Amino acid sequence: MIKDHVVSSYHIEIDDLDYTPFDAKSGKGKMHQLFGNQMNEIINELNEVLAA
Numbered sequence: 001m002i003k004d005h006v007v008s009s010y011h012i013e014i015d016d017l018d019y020t021p022f023d024a025k026s027g028k029g030k031m032h033q034l035f036g037n038q039m040n041e042i043i044n045e046l047n048e049v050l051a052a
Contacts, residue, residue, distance in 0.1 A: 001025070002046070011047045014040065
């Protein structure tokens with residue numbers, strides 16, 4: 001889902017996880033469950049790579 005999102009917007013923000021299609025899979029809560037405090041770091045690193 002993240003891949004599909006960045007194809008059209010070229011970045012992702014934490015708040016994007018509150019919206020479709022992420023909300024159908026528990027969005028921000030699920031990402032926090034999976035990655036904990038590293039969630040913001042992962043999003044930031046992803047955006048840096050996408051911008052390069």
